Amino acid sequence: MIGGTARPGSVTAWALSGTAWVVYAFFYAPIVLLVVFSFSDDRNVGRWGGFTLSWYEQFIDHSQLQNSLWVSIRVALLSTAISVVLGTLAALALERFRFRGQRVFDALLYLPIIIPDVTMAVMMLLFFSEGIRIAELLFGLDLTKGFTTITISHIAFNISFVSVVVRARLSGMNEQLEEAALDLYANRWRSFRYVTLPQIAPGIAGGALLALTLSLDDVVVTQFASGPGSTTLPVFVFGMIRRGVTPLINAVSVVMLAASIVLVILSLVTQRLRTGETGRSLGDRPRRRSDSSV
Amino acid sequence: MPSAVPAVGLHRITKRFGDVVAVDTVDLEIADGEFFALLGPSGCGKTTTLRLIAGLEFPTTGRLRIFGDEVGTLPPNRRPVNTVFQNYALFPHMTAEENVAFGLRMRKVSKAEIEPRVRDAIALVHMEGMEQRRPDQLSGGQQQRVALARALVNSPKVLLLDEPLGALDLKLREAMQLELKALQREVGITFVFVTHDQGEALAMSDRIGVMDGGRLLQVGTPEEIYARPANRFVADFIGHANLLDGMVTGPDQVTLTNGITIAAPSNIQPGGHVAVTLRPEQALLHPWGGAPEHHTSVDGQVEQVTYLGNALIYRVSFQWMHIDVRSENRPGGDPVSAGDEVTVSWEPSSVAVVQD
Numbered sequence: 078m079i080g081g082t083a084r085p086g087s088v089t090a091w092a093l094s095g096t097a098w099v100v101y102a103f104f105y106a107p108i109v110l111l112v113v114f115s116f117s118d119d120r121n122v123g124r125w126g127g128f129t130l131s132w133y134e135q136f137i138d139h140s141q142l143q144n145s146l147w148v149s150i151r152v153a154l155l156s157t158a159i160s161v162v163l164g165t166l167a168a169l170a171l172e173r174f175r176f177r178g179q180r181v182f183d184a185l186l187y188l189p190i191i192i193p194d195v196t197m198a199v200m201m202l203l204f205f206s207e208g209i210r211i212a213e214l215l216f217g218l219d220l221t222k223g224f225t226t227i228t229i230s231h232i233a234f235n236i237s238f239v240s241v242v243v244r245a246r247l248s249g250m251n252e253q254l255e256e257a258a259l260d261l262y263a264n265r266w267r268s269f270r271y272v273t274l275p276q277i278a279p280g281i282a283g284g285a286l287l288a289l290t291l292s293l294d295d296v297v298v299t300q301f302a303s304g305p306g307s308t309t310l311p312v313f314v315f316g317m318i319r320r321g322v323t324p325l326i327n328a329v330s331v332v333m334l335a336a337s338i339v340l341v342i343l344s345l346v347t348q349r350l351r352t353g354e355t356g357r358s359l360g361d362r363p364r365r366r367s368d369s370s371v
Numbered sequence: 372m373p374s375a376v377p378a379v380g381l382h383r384i385t386k387r388f389g390d391v392v393a394v395d396t397v398d399l400e401i402a403d404g405e406f407f408a409l410l411g412p413s414g415c416g417k418t419t420t421l422r423l424i425a426g427l428e429f430p431t432t433g434r435l436r437i438f439g440d441e442v443g444t445l446p447p448n449r450r451p452v453n454t455v456f457q458n459y460a461l462f463p464h465m466t467a468e469e470n471v472a473f474g475l476r477m478r479k480v481s482k483a484e485i486e487p488r489v490r491d492a493i494a495l496v497h498m499e500g501m502e503q504r505r506p507d508q509l510s511g512g513q514q515q516r517v518a519l520a521r522a523l524v525n526s527p528k529v530l531l532l533d534e535p536l537g538a539l540d541l542k543l544r545e546a547m548q549l550e551l552k553a554l555q556r557e558v559g560i561t562f563v564f565v566t567h568d569q570g571e572a573l574a575m576s577d578r579i580g581v582m583d584g585g586r587l588l589q590v591g592t593p594e595e596i597y598a599r600p601a602n603r604f605v606a607d608f609i610g611h612a613n614l615l616d617g618m619v620t621g622p623d624q625v626t627l628t629n630g631i632t633i634a635a636p637s638n639i640q641p642g643g644h645v646a647v648t649l650r651p652e653q654a655l656l657h658p659w660g661g662a663p664e665h666h667t668s669v670d671g672q673v674e675q676v677t678y679l680g681n682a683l684i685y686r687v688s689f690q691w692m693h694i695d696v697r698s699e700n701r702p703g704g705d706p707v708s709a710g711d712e713v714t715v716s717w718e719p720s721s722v723a724v725v726q727d
Contacts, residue, residue, distance in 0.1 A: 253460035256427050259447040260454045261474035261521070271473075275464045 115327035164239025222304030246280025286344035384433035637724035
């Protein structure tokens with residue numbers, strides 16, 4: 078049916094809305110169950126034992142959980158801050174300058190997005206164990222895996238995501254604006270500060286929120302980069318499941334879910350903000366200005 | 372008083388992009404207070420030349436002076452010039468007023484001084500009341516005015532305009548031509564503007580530089596360029612021209628490729644391949660054999676008549692060549708139609724002999 082709309086009450090209309098409901102159920106039924114059973118007063122997940130908030134109370138009282146939550150937040154904020162700066166710089170370098178090895182740099186920058194998490198995790202594990210050994214041999218430093226290594230590994234994959242988002246925004250920006258700024262007596266820094274930065278700010282904000290979300294959610298890479306005593310919330314929860322599942326897991330998951338949803342919505346909103354004619358959505362692949370030059 | 376030193380001086384300027392020579396050994400002096408047009412087809416190097424003056428590109432070789440000061444390697448923010456960009460390049464996140472104030476802010480002019488200057492610049496381009504609008508709330512013509520104000524508020528010594536009217540529709544473009552010209556007289560600043568529209572260049576400029584393939588082919592007043600084109604390209608590019616190919620066969624005499632010999636004064640040595648340039652409005656149409664005595668004439672047959680409203684174009688063929696004759700559409704006169712035998716004549720001095 079081209080350009081047609083199903084008549085109300087027709088078989089097509091029923092089938093279409095039926096499919097839509099099935100898809101929604103498929104997506105959201107597990108989430109609804111998760112949320113519902115986080116209030117269940119029964120040690121077994123999946124058996125309703127009446128309403129209670131005790132699992133949330135346990136979460137608040139659980140010092141290890143609290144600890145890992147703070148690690149998560151600190152890692153997320155720090156890795157986001159650093160990867161936003163580095164990712165934006167990388168995007169600027171790729172969009173605004175031509176240099177030797179640019180294509181290689183371009184390809185390598187996207188690698189963390191493409192390669193499987195486990196590969197990234199093993200790479201990080203090897204890197205850190207070797208790095209710690211070298212640091213000990215050369216400088217006599219006694220390093221252990223923990224907060225720092227988790228943060229570094231998160232920065233490593235977040236740079237890629239930030240630079241993709243910022244680059245999409247940059248390539249949609251009229252380059253003549255920067256020339257106009259230079260022509261109007263701005264030096265390179267002021268042209269960036271007063272013209273480029275306000276133009277790409279929504280991209281940077283979107284990239285930052287994406288980075289924050291990815292960092293808060295990450296399990297695989299973090300698990301390989303974390304050490305005893307310091308781990309993030311998702312990794313700790315993962316460990317808890319092995320020791321037996323109680324609705325406490327549900328309560329923790331609901332909190333994480335809520336935080337993620339807020340961040341994703343914020344990310345989408347900032348992407349849309351002041352997009353105007355230069356705006357591009359997050360999914361757009363950055364356009365290459367010139368493929369012939371290296 | 373205009374300065375005796377040229378506002379802009381280009382001395383053997385060449386700009387290469389890799390293997391491509393965008394601007395090829397251009398020598399040019401633009402006088403203080405002049406309205407100068409760089410005219411040529413797209414890709415002829417006119418915009419690159421403008422960007423070289425602005426400092427957005429640096430010359431590969433050659434010297435570039437603005438009012439006698441060597442500026443060839445200075446960045447744009449250290450040159451006393453401002454540019455009106457092709458699509459205006461207004462800052463989308465700033466209001467019209469903030470756009471206009473940008474240059475002054477970057478030069479750290481005091482707030483007390485910025486305010487009246489911005490107000491004056493906005494008044495100069497008749498944009499009062501629009502100060503708080505953002506570029507996307509302005510029409511093309513209004514954006515153009517803001518772009519002009521944004522450049523002029525800095526009192527540049529030279530204003531550069533890159534196809535300033537290219538994005539406007541025809542009516543607005545014609546109105547802005549007159550306004551730009553008037554504005555230039557009012558502010559007395561040297562304007563250098565780039566266009567591919569020969570009509571625009573003829574109508575607005577004091578002098579025109581015609582470019583093609585990176586070379587500056589001819590510099591002159593609109594009259595000179597129109598009546599005395601330096602070569603075939605200029606003759607063909609500016610206005611409409613009948614280009615009759617032939618060879619110089621004697622003093623002031625050209626034999627056309629169809630064997631007909633006509634009088635055409637030139638300094639070109641006999642044997643040189645040339646084209647005789649005849650403007651359609653310089654040619655006159657007569658009944659067979661009715662040419663005035665001192666005119667050069669050829670006999671032919673009307674092949675086609677094109678009605679333009681205010682004028683008629685008669686295509687007259689003679690011995691496998693043809694001449695377009697333009698005559699104003701006035702009441703009276705014998706109607707001429709296709710197939711009629713006619714004589715075409717012109718003043719010997721109204722043709723120009725050009726080489727490739």
